[in-house]
Amino acid sequence: MTSEALVERLADWGVDTIFGIPGDGINGIMEGLRRHRDRVRFVLVHHEEAAAFMATGYAKATGRLGVCLATSGPGGIHLLNGLYDAKLDHAPVLAITGMQETSVLGTNYQQEVNLDRLFEDVAEYNMMITNPTQLPTLVDLAIRTAYARRGVAHLTIPNDIQVADADADPWQHVVPARPPQTAPIYLSAPGRPREEDLVRAADALNAAKRPALLVGAGALHARAEVLAVAETLACPVIKTLPGKAVIPDDSPYTTGGIGLLGTRPTADLVDDVDVLFLVGTNFPYTKHLPEPGKARFVQLEADPARAGTRVPTDVPLVGDAREGLMALLPLLTPRSDRTHLRKYQEKMEAWRSDMAALASPDRDPIAPQYVVSVIDELAAEDAILTCDSGTIATWAARYWTIRGDRGFYLSGNLASMAPGLPYALAMRHAYPDRQVIAYVGDGGFAMLMGEFLTAAQQGLPIKVVINNNNSLGQILWEQMVLGYPEHGVRYPEPPTDYSAWARACGGYGAKVTKAGDLPSAMTEAFAYDGPALIDVDVDPDEPPMPGRVSYEQAKHFAQAFLRGEPHRAAIATTLFKDRIAQL
Template structure:
């Protein structure tokens, strides 16, 4: 730094982030963070700034970075509207329990409270989303509060927020204008975070083993908290003879072709998964606090053991005989030697047979001969062509159903989506962040046309950074999930189809200097997918799929069928096309 260049407080902020191992900040500049941007410029060799086109995307990228790497994600936005725009992505991190630090700007401290332009009380606005939430009013607070914010984000698996007014950002880094007490400055050594011990108490482990050993029809429900515990989950499943159900965020816990895998649970799950929930007498929940209680066993009919990292969430979904607090991998490793091997494999064999039938049913829907293009076929082509260590990011909507059932976890594949928030639009920002984190991996964003349109400018971000992300748009020119939800409620669809002219995003991709291609013919899908995956740079396929393909639940209830029929009777506008598609689906399955 030149001798005449004063070291500013924003440099203290960036240097402390770097000390924590932060190497990337996602954000959008503005006059409320010019000082922080200068701090980033002065330390660009240590922390990379990734310029996005919308702050919501920056927050989604920070959340995806945390999900994919386990390290804190950082996003940056200006005062007022910039800070407001971050919120959706931050709630995604909060609800999926990911460590994220949001940094925002603010007007000068001398004008706060006067109704100055873009003055929004961001600390108050972030009160619900943030576990740690502070407006920095004295440069001497840095870097101490950076340490506290990051440790809190890690410890509580959530969002931390630091808001820096403009005058604080550019103040002398060593300034302490009030000097009431000496600032709490951390030591010069590299900061560390010490996680709580992950092994549950011995008495809880013994109690859990007793419940599990007494079970005769045991099931394991594994979630995102067990993504790092694949071998341990499989070992416990083998010892108990227990089929494994996976939540959607936990899809990559074990391979989909494992003899213990029975797919998912809930509306996007499998028929064997739903039947197993109703049939099991003992349930081991690992790394999940599955929120949709109507898809869990009926209270009182099943004995439950839960391994949960957060004491506040243990046992909140259903009556739980043994709630254990700890890390999934450490807890399972400690539990395994206490379990007795279950020699009777009849229960497991029953669901292995059911799962084989389900896989055949799904394969029957992956027909290249159907026109319009079946979304199941599109996803199956991507699945077959992608690498064994590919990472798929997925948006919310009907596409999550197709990904859940037709994207196969094998090898070191991964899968990320907005879990509990189930927001539209994160698929593309997720892919960009994951590609930054893993530049050597194949990263594919599988997105609906509705979600892509929301943040499509970020494809230009990918092109400018020459990130080789591959975007596959499942384009039905509608808000497909809402369409089917309306019908399941017994209402004919309304306000969910975009209409003419049909959208074509391939031109946008080409205008960004990337690969772009529109596909309407099923015969072109396979070659186009392979060409896009092989392209040296960002690529986008806009695939026109059947808009009348319903994402049917794995197991259709009588009430769901009745409401669906009522929608037809009340005047569903496309009932003929929908009925034809359903008929073709069943015909494909009967003909397998």
């Protein structure tokens, strides 16, 4: 049967897990999975969007192909948001969907959606299989493309093809479309940059007076090499949010994050640097990078199409981050003058002190900063934290400390709501011996909360901490920064008690409204032998302030107050308390 050939081919490529929901458009594929359940595990979820997020999270955490499966029509449509997350963050994912029988295509049959057309923008490789003899070749090409281009591949298979004999060829092709039995490729890194480019990069970095590194997700496997370059050049290291785990947060070299979620020392450094070395990042927010002409740029990028797309790059290096840095190190001149580095080490000491003051357990309502500080204190040294988009990304960026083998994952360029919980399930499947914590907002959790039931039914001991401000917090502050009073972003009181849902699912659930109760509740949740959820009511008026407030931001914030911001008294009080805590 063709579906058996599909599953066997996937297993030959090392696929061991597929996330999805059955449907009448993929019953043949489900039978293939049943017959080969000893080789490929099918993870039944509660929403196809979550299945796509799980495949993406699996790929991000392991570097291996993530696979999701959905039925024809609405099932395939539901995959799209999670697949765009994979596309924008360059994660290798294969989406498999069903399709109506070939004899009824084009007749407006029930649930007939041209998924191959729908997926044209999201997929690097996108095909409908219409002949069983196509399948081995097309599966190989799809997987090769997903790995090679670090993106999404999509195969849709009509019902009648799924159940046809794997060798059926009604048109009797003279040359069978079977590929050679080539070993899987594209699993290795892009390789070493050209020698002449390495020399040019070394010359630029050696000549710099105030260099800095900006590292991203493409350098997650190159921690030792990044630290070695920072030591040799005596320079600070800035981290993008997806690249937060490249080096530890307590490293003497890092100034933390960049941009709106970044630190004040990084904002100062960006204005001061004369050569910025970008490693494994295509950071899109150019207004937070040095102004071209005032600084030079060196970039080490795996994809030649992305080298120099954000800023005019003086020296583009194309290659793997680890191999490139290893090749570059012998060409760098060790710098004895550490004045530049010490300046930013002192700035980071002051910044860390300010941030610690805001994470006080004495504040009422509970400060969201305190919630993450408790997670950080109680989590294991190799824990993985997954995060949703929104204000929680700011708190995670500043209070989740990378040390040891800790990991951190979120939807980077898509910045979608709701991936935190599906990511956690996928990563627990990938790393069954590691603690996995989903730190999510109430808005994002509500979107895919059915996946907590998935965790309970499958006995996955993930831990979920909800930052419940009973609002769409990030949009609230974005409206105000534009000069508008908030509108349509707060849910009616009282805040929802999601711990009741957790208990109804058969897991641990606790509602926390007082800071003093948080450490004990979280300790119990982390020790619970199964999925656990802590729903924490936090101060909804705590603003995620940027590391350095610009004049325009302050002006628009004030305009929102003058135009009738309905919660201006509470917000002003919170800001006053923040300042007192820092002083």
